[in-house]
Amino acid sequence: MADDKQNAAAYWQANVRLITWSLVVWALVSYGFAILLRPMLAGIPVGGTDLGFWFAQQGSILTFIAIIFHYAWRLNKLDKEFGVEE
Amino acid sequence: MSQFAINLIFVGASFALYIGIAIWARAGSTKEFYVAGGGVNPITNGMATAADWMSAASFISMAGLIAAGGYANSTFLMGWTGGYVLLAMLLAPYLRKFGKFTVPDFIGDRFYSRGARLTAVICLIIMSVTYVIGQMTGAGVAFSRFLEVSSAAGIWIAAAIVFLYAVFGGMKGITYTQVAQYVVLIVAYTIPAVFISLQITGNPIPPLGLFGTHVESGMPLLEKLDEVVRELGFRDYTADVDNKLNMVLFTLSLMIGTAGLPHVIIRFFTVPKVADARWSAGWTLIFIALLYLTAPAVASMARLNLVNTIYPEGPTADALAYADRPEWVKTWEQTGLIRWEDKNNDGRIQMYNDANAAFAPTAQARGWNGNELTVNNDILVLANPEIANLPPWVIGLIAAGGIAAALSTAAGLLLAISSAISHDLIKNIINPNISEKNEMMAARISMAGAILLATYLGLNPPGFAAQVVALAFGIAAASLFPALMMGIFSKRVNDKGAIAGMLAGLISTLVYIFTYLGWFFIPGTNMLANTPDNWLFGVSPLSFGAIGAIINFAVAYAVSLATEEPPQEIQDLVESVRTPKGAGAALDH
Numbered sequence: 031m032a033d034d035k036q037n038a039a040a041y042w043q044a045n046v047r048l049i050t051w052s053l054v055v056w057a058l059v060s061y062g063f064a065i066l067l068r069p070m071l072a073g074i075p076v077g078g079t080d081l082g083f084w085f086a087q088q089g090s091i092l093t094f095i096a097i098i099f100h101y102a103w104r105l106n107k108l109d110k111e112f113g114v115e116e
Numbered sequence: 117m118s119q120f121a122i123n124l125i126f127v128g129a130s131f132a133l134y135i136g137i138a139i140w141a142r143a144g145s146t147k148e149f150y151v152a153g154g155g156v157n158p159i160t161n162g163m164a165t166a167a168d169w170m171s172a173a174s175f176i177s178m179a180g181l182i183a184a185g186g187y188a189n190s191t192f193l194m195g196w197t198g199g200y201v202l203l204a205m206l207l208a209p210y211l212r213k214f215g216k217f218t219v220p221d222f223i224g225d226r227f228y229s230r231g232a233r234l235t236a237v238i239c240l241i242i243m244s245v246t247y248v249i250g251q252m253t254g255a256g257v258a259f260s261r262f263l264e265v266s267s268a269a270g271i272w273i274a275a276a277i278v279f280l281y282a283v284f285g286g287m288k289g290i291t292y293t294q295v296a297q298y299v300v301l302i303v304a305y306t307i308p309a310v311f312i313s314l315q316i317t318g319n320p321i322p323p324l325g326l327f328g329t330h331v332e333s334g335m336p337l338l339e340k341l342d343e344v345v346r347e348l349g350f351r352d353y354t355a356d357v358d359n360k361l362n363m364v365l366f367t368l369s370l371m372i373g374t375a376g377l378p379h380v381i382i383r384f385f386t387v388p389k390v391a392d393a394r395w396s397a398g399w400t401l402i403f404i405a406l407l408y409l410t411a412p413a414v415a416s417m418a419r420l421n422l423v424n425t426i427y428p429e430g431p432t433a434d435a436l437a438y439a440d441r442p443e444w445v446k447t448w449e450q451t452g453l454i455r456w457e458d459k460n461n462d463g464r465i466q467m468y469n470d471a472n473a474a475f476a477p478t479a480q481a482r483g484w485n486g487n488e489l490t491v492n493n494d495i496l497v498l499a500n501p502e503i504a505n506l507p508p509w510v511i512g513l514i515a516a517g518g519i520a521a522a523l524s525t526a527a528g529l530l531l532a533i534s535s536a537i538s539h540d541l542i543k544n545i546i547n548p549n550i551s552e553k554n555e556m557m558a559a560r561i562s563m564a565g566a567i568l569l570a571t572y573l574g575l576n577p578p579g580f581a582a583q584v585v586a587l588a589f590g591i592a593a594a595s596l597f598p599a600l601m602m603g604i605f606s607k608r609v610n611d612k613g614a615i616a617g618m619l620a621g622l623i624s625t626l627v628y629i630f631t632y633l634g635w636f637f638i639p640g641t642n643m644l645a646n647t648p649d650n651w652l653f654g655v656s657p658l659s660f661g662a663i664g665a666i667i668n669f670a671v672a673y674a675v676s677l678a679t680e681e682p683p684q685e686i687q688d689l690v691e692s693v694r695t696p697k698g699a700g701a702a703l704d705h
Contacts, residue, residue, distance in 0.1 A: 038691060038694070038695055041694075041695060042694050042695075045694075046605075049206070052201070052205060053201075060194045060198055061368075064194060065363050065364055066360055068356055069356065076327060077326070077336055077337070077338065078337055078338035078339040078342075079336075079338045080354075083187055083190075083338075083354050084327065086193070086194065087187075087190050087193055087326070088323060088326075088412070090193075090194050090197070091193065091194070091197045091405050091409060094201050094401060095398065095405060098200065098204045098394075098397055098401060099398045102204070102391070102394035102395050102397075102398055105391075106391050109391065109696055114696055114697040115391070115696055116389050116390060116697060116698075
């Protein structure tokens with residue numbers, strides 16, 4: 031029982047760490063590159079405009095998809111490692 | 117064949133399909149009615165969720181908003197997609213593990229309080245009812261424009277169709293109809309976009325065309341667009357915004373609002389396993405992205421097309437003579453969504469930014485006396501095939517697509533409303549001994565009642581219809597999302613904290629919105645004018661949901677820490693939703 035509890039706590043900790051890193055990337059591409067850091071990226075041209083504009087209208091959405099699939103893949107592996115899968 | 121006959125065939129065929137699915141997928145139990153039996157494949161669920169989520173606003177209005185605002189309105193693109201990242205990691209899998217039928221179910225059980233459940237039900241109903249009004253009016257517009265019936269008749273037809281498959285099929289009927297509606301709406305959105313992208317940039321893939329070359333001038337498309345709008349006194353299409361704080365908060369509000377919308381969350385209760393809920397969120401976003409990556413391309417190309425139509429020789433030469441206006445301008449003039457007023461009596465259509473003081477001397481030198489053309493943003497997508505001279509069947513397709521987008525979202529919202537009433541109010545608060553058969557009956561009656569209410573509000577839209585979507589997102593962000601997230605990620609937040617937090621978030625958001633938009637949206641009762649100089653720290657009422665969420669989190673923690681810990685069985689419940697092991701299909705109590 032104690033082992034079970036420890037195992038569940040370790041699994042949750044690993045999950046929260048994965049979520050935290052995923053949210054860092056999520057915030058970086060949208061609030062970072064597409065909005066706040068756009069002036070700093072203005073020097074990088076992309077098809078008639080700059081990299082910040084690309085992130086605002088395409089890059090952020092593509093990154094969001096990658097984040098979700100990466101998270102699902104990693105966490106499904108963690109489920110098995112910790113033996114908590116269905 | 118006339119355009120009317122073609123439209124009728126496309127819309128009629130799509131309706132026949134929806135009704136056929138409704139007959140095939142009738143719900144026989146409460147489990148089928150609320151969560152489609154819990155056996156929906158994650159990819160199928162992703163497609164249905166995408167249709168559920170993409171409303172008349174996404175299909176009809178979004179490209180128009182981006183065309184008008186350029187870079188500044190990228191907020192909608194990021195805000196309405198980024199929420200799925202939150203949903204996939206912070207809410208959907210755990211709520212699926214919890215395994216009940218509704219969102220108030222979780223809040224009521226986790227915070228062991230009828231008051232919390234009731235607060236959640238009230239928030240859910242306010243949001244969903246306000247949201248559904250927009251869908252009914254959107255369907256009405258599409259009907260009246262394409263099927264030449266009055267808008268009121270259009271709304272009745274829409275209500276009858278939704279009634280057929282939502283009341284009999286419940287979540288099961290809605291899910292499979294939404295899959296069909298997704299296919300109709302994405303095909304309808306993509307085909308005209310591909311043609312237009314080919315015409316303007318030579319690239320058949322619109323998202324690549326957006327960053328491609330404008331064939332006529334050889335310049336990059338966005339550079340060309342910046343140039344022509346600048347010559348008419350508008351801001352550059354790609355221009356940066358000054359008020360970054362507001363842009364960040366607006367995006368954040370839309371993201372957490374999206375993640376907190378109950379009609380989207382309950383879609384993840386229909387998949388067989390917890391892991392499926394994670395994958396399904398990813399598939400949902402892929403299906404949404406197919407439209408959301410096309411929309412900004414449609415926006416920029418349609419804006420350029422519009423300027424080229426009005427200034428065939430370029431924006432520095434003479435404008436189009438009113439007598440020579442193309443056919444599509446005439447059709448849309450009849451709806452009142454395009455208006456022309458010859459302010460300088462030269463018989464030509466001048467379109468420019470007359471609010472720009474720096475541009476005024478140029479306009480005066482050219483003999484212009486104010487902007488003469490008003491174009492409603494909403495017609496952009498619907499008129500697109502006509503502007504680009506596409507064949508009549510493409511127009512029929514757009515009509516079916518716009519109606520599919522409105523109906524699929526309306527059905528999802530109506531299900532969220534009816535399950536909150538029959539399951540949360542009647543079964544869990546008023547009469548816990550109700551039999552399954554009677555609960556099904558109650559669910560169907562409340563669904564029918566919700567449709568009637570939505571129809572009534574669609575026919576008599578309150579004057580504030582345009583502002584209510586902002587209200588729905590503000591409430592979702594400030595009330596439901598933080599409560600759900602704290603219920604999973606904190607064992608310490610208790611009943612008193614959650615209720616205090618939800619009320620603080622809800623009330624602060626409502627007060628901020630009403631201060632600028634009028635109490636209960638009654639015109640003239642606002643205490644401050646809704647202009648950027650009056651906004652607190654430059655935060656617009658639309659962006660306040662994110663602040664409301666922060667208030668909710670802070671109050672909930674403070675009150676919880678000052679009061680007792682939640683009981684042991686609740687802490688065990690939180691432990692159990694955190695691991696997938698031991699989840700069954702969605703269960704009744």
